[in-house]
Amino acid sequence: MAIQFVATELTDDERALQQEVRAFCESHLEDGSFEPGLGMMVARSKELSLELGRRGWLGMALPTEYGGGDRSVVERLVVVEELLRRGAHLEQHWTADRQSGPVINRFGTEEQKRRFLPPICRGELCFCIGMSEPDSGSDLASVKTRATKVDGGWTLSGTKIWTSNAHIADYMIVLCRTGESDDAHKGLSQFILDMHSEGVTVNPITFLDGTAEFAEVVFDDVFIPEDLLLGEEGDGWHQCTSELSFERAGPERWISPFLLVELFLREYGSSLNPEARSFLGSSVSRWWGIRQVSLSVARMIDEGLAPSVQSAIGKDLGTEFEQTVVAGLQQLVDLEPSLSSDRLFHRLLARAILISPSWTIRGGTNEILRGIIRKGLA
């Protein structure tokens, strides 16, 4: 059977939330008050994260008893969509809010939830994800970093790479080997690692645009206390694949170059020729369609379904489209992009050219996603 999506739309309450977030953005994210980014590639502002936490816009889908909002995936989509399209500086809480919080809520102990979720919901904690290694990218189950049982806990040795935000993170959720098994998917576990532990070295890796987007993280006999094992020993593969399988189709997978197009329209406006207008029209319509996909997936999650194939479709369609938009803009404007231009549109276009290849790589490459989708079609 072909895969289908069910149309959905925002309820009145969700629209009211959208209005609230828009009003907030108007007053707190004025043009020129910060350097906007593109999608997940944005700056960090502790103040903004704390403010969003105060408003109840972090940890939205987490239970209220841990400081969350007990709200829905759709409501979270409504909030992050408005922030992301403005290139807001969400770096501080992004990973914790999107990924680490939900996974701790799902698999963590009562004590872990009480300890980590409230500060995550307040926007105080920065998390990073320690999955990829030098020899383990798409073949994630082959990770070699290992935790060995010792008195009162574990010691961790190995190397993670491409870890976004490692240099600013308070904690990492690290995937590593804890047992021996012929099946690579077994014997893996997840830990919540304090990035300030002794033996953790963060070696920055310069990203294509010159920023410190990610790093190599080396563990040299790092002690992890017993109570920071996340979930079941040996269950790490299942835990970490479930972590992202549904939420792949979020706005960060299709909205990244929106601000660029908005600026393009502002800058060139009514002088656009028919070719540029057609490009703009196709882009707007496709954005609208892909957003419907994203919304449909979020609604399915809220209804308790497990739309992993639909999510993968959303991400493949969304990220490919994002790259098409950047390439299309490049064709339409006659300029030599520069990161140091005094015009925001030019700076952002330059950045987009440099970072857009990563959109179809991070979080599972599109080739790997297509394998998942193909299986879902059988």
Added chain:
Amino acid sequence: MIDSLVTETADRALRAVATFDAVQSAEERRWSPEIWDAVASIGLPWISVPEGAGGVGGTISEAVAVLVVAGRHAAPIPLAETGLLAGWLASSAGLSVVEGPMTVVPGRGDDDLRIVDGRLSGTAHRVPWAASAEQIVALVDGHVVVVSPSAGVITEASNLAGEPRDSVTFEAAPIVNMVPAPDGVDADALRFRGALSRAALMAGALGAMTELTVEYTSQRRQFGKPIGSFQAVQALIVKCAEEAALVDLAVQVAAREADRGEARFEIASAKLLADEAARVATRAAHQAHGAMGMTQEYTLHHLSRRLWSWRAEFGDAVWPQRVGDAAVELGADRLYRAIAEGSASGIAL
């Protein structure tokens, strides 16, 4: 919500009659009474036409859902024309529909229909199934005009899928009915309705094409294994599936909004996405089929030739232009609202 009973009934009826041979021979005969009778006997062509006007009632969404099913089966009948297009024109002008198939003059730039002394003259082009229709409905000089095909001279022509798209020339032909078109019923509104109908048919054809490609690539073996086990082929299948799913969803939303009122942005977007899918997905499906897809002896062409035809009907290049112009008009400050809210943003096509 669409009553799944309607689509299931439509699917069952068409599965029984719109077989490969029936679709193939409809092309040679230029008409398939068997397929038409099967859907007409259960009232499908008149969904969305009010009961008071001789229809069976129901929403645009329901009519569109049935068109998706019709597209899946490559049904060679004027289903969209009878209900959503001619039926809409007639009923909105207070006229009743007839029992047989009806068709519509799409209204192309080279048409020159005109009314002189209460009679119709001129030529209408690309009229679907003109020769088989009981009545032709056209918009002429601000009027909804109903004529009988036998009142004109038909020059046969077809689209790429061999579906009749005839020219009809009238010379002071008698008119069955002529009523001033009410507000909101004009050539542009017809074009949007036509685009919605084509996008719906395309959504169905894209879904069927995906399933056919999955099936074929799991059966066809090369190098000792199913070709569907090669990643390069899998990527083609996935491309097809993704485009089909996207268009299907866009069509659902466009129909939902059309039932509520203003839906020009949604319809233009759905058609634009369908047109793009017709390009990308048919390429992928054909590639995955190899030479087998290039023969009329195998089913793929019933779908791919229709997709290429429907892509061009009721506008293709015009949609990106219109959405683009409307986006420029809307302005940068409100651009995102068009993406998030569609027509409700005030984007005016």
